[in-house]
Amino acid sequence: MPRNNNETDLEYKRRVIDIKSESFCGAKWYNATIWLGSGQTTSCHHPLPHQVTVADVEANPKALHNTPKKKQEREQMQKGERPAGCEYCWKIEDIGRDNISDRVYKTVIYTDEELETAYAQPASNDVDLRTLEIAFDRTCNFGCSYCNPAFSSTWVKDIDTNGPFTGLTSDGRNHFTHSHGSSQLYKFGEVNPYVEAFFKWWETDLHRSLSELRLTGGEPLMSGETFKLLEWFKSNDTDMRFAMNSNLGAKDELIDRLIDASHSIRHFHLYTSNEAMGAQSEYIRDGLIWDKWTSNVDRVLESGNLEGFHMMCTINALCLDTLPEFLTKCLEWKSPAGKDFPTFSLNILRFPSFQSPLVLPDEIRNQYKVKLQQWFDANKDNALLHQFELNQLQRLIDYLDVVKTPHMGAAEQSVLQQDFKKFYTQYDERRNKNFIQTFPALADWYTTL
Numbered sequence: 001m002p003r004n005n006n007e008t009d010l011e012y013k014r015r016v017i018d019i020k021s022e023s024f025c026g027a028k029w030y031n032a033t034i035w036l037g038s039g040q041t042t043s044c045h046h047p048l049p050h051q052v053t054v055a056d057v058e059a060n061p062k063a064l065h066n067t068p069k070k071k072q073e074r075e076q077m078q079k080g081e082r083p084a085g086c087e088y089c090w091k092i093e094d095i096g097r098d099n100i101s102d103r104v105y106k107t108v109i110y111t112d113e114e115l116e117t118a119y120a121q122p123a124s125n126d127v128d129l130r131t132l133e134i135a136f137d138r139t140c141n142f143g144c145s146y147c148n149p150a151f152s153s154t155w156v157k158d159i160d161t162n163g164p165f166t167g168l169t170s171d172g173r174n175h176f177t178h179s180h181g182s183s184q185l186y187k188f189g190e191v192n193p194y195v196e197a198f199f200k201w202w203e204t205d206l207h208r209s210l211s212e213l214r215l216t217g218g219e220p221l222m223s224g225e226t227f228k229l230l231e232w233f234k235s236n237d238t239d240m241r242f243a244m245n246s247n248l249g250a251k252d253e254l255i256d257r258l259i260d261a262s263h264s265i266r267h268f269h270l271y272t273s274n275e276a277m278g279a280q281s282e283y284i285r286d287g288l289i290w291d292k293w294t295s296n297v298d299r300v301l302e303s304g305n306l307e308g309f310h311m312m313c314t315i316n317a318l319c320l321d322t323l324p325e326f327l328t329k330c331l332e333w334k335s336p337a338g339k340d341f342p343t344f345s346l347n348i349l350r351f352p353s354f355q356s357p358l359v360l361p362d363e364i365r366n367q368y369k370v371k372l373q374q375w376f377d378a379n380k381d382n383a384l385l386h387q388f389e390l391n392q393l394q395r396l397i398d399y400l401d402v403v404k405t406p407h408m409g410a411a412e413q414s415v416l417q418q419d420f421k422k423f424y425t426q427y428d429e430r431r432n433k434n435f436i437q438t439f440p441a442l443a444d445w446y447t448t449l
């Protein structure tokens, strides 16, 4: 275990991190997200991604992670200086002297020895990753309302066919005005030097150094590179934790291949996403067919070799109507398969904020809060629920409480509501949907906007 028994976060920080420097973070050495379609990387999800050059990865595949920028930031961290891109952590720490920021949680997952090695070596050294998230490309058969063309080829097709969304004025508007060509530099069938570099690094060192690989997208099952990687697992035995995000809306043949590949992987964790029932989920997650999706969940639970199965719920303004029923559906899945199949997480959508729950009028928000509170009270002693699931539910109930989380200034909320109406009016036309029929509980409010 990286952490001593019973050690608090603060004790750990003082013992392992502070003796190195005031700004050390293990993620700068050992963790990365790499978007191979665009050739961009970052250390964790807080600093903005930066570009890796083709020349660098052609000369050295490890440059996918060991960029000049990260090396410079490692040097800063060795000296106790704060890289500007890590502002998210500095802000938390500046609130109070002993505040624990994400850099503690992103460091504690590595061993004390690994961290000492990182700190003691020259910042110019190349480091092999321990934890990695990659996306091969943005090919995806879904075009969810809260996603955008940077992550979905279905969204690209919408913008290319129908033009930009118009009239949006709040944050996130630029997500829907262009097809984000810089997110996918190489067309289907073209050689992508970033993907080539990844597989070279994988063969030489990466498959040995990684304790966890997470594959995201787009929809990974629609990328040929995913199956190239899965083939590797068939002929190599490894203790690596392998996690994949999938919308589970792919063709039967691809789900068959996923199930087949899962039997070659010792620690396979599958993540999928949904947060509403039936027609409402089909509206929010455009491309999803409810019956097909639920039968694919059934199939992977029955026939896949899964160490974990996780339901990621993106809590937006539209899912709250049927979220309690959806959580009951999760309990139904857990019932025969056990409390880990699936676990669920409730991630509150913040951007684009015109799709966040805070766009709803107080009265409706409160009704949804009451329904969720009732679900919580009825299920809080259910042995199939983890404490962290109950904690997230309580956090969401507090968030929806108009007293505990008053909506932003009234003027600002009215701007978001205007964008909400403008967005979904255009979404209906482009995707052949009908907001009012699908969300009757919101219809009266929606028509007055």
Ligand code: SF4
Pocket (backbone or CB within 6 Å): 025, 026, 027, 028, 043, 044, 045, 046, 047, 085, 086, 087, 088, 089, 102, 103, 104, 106
């Ligand atoms: S210091 Fe914070 S923002 Fe920077 S890499 Fe570490 S966890 Fe991420």
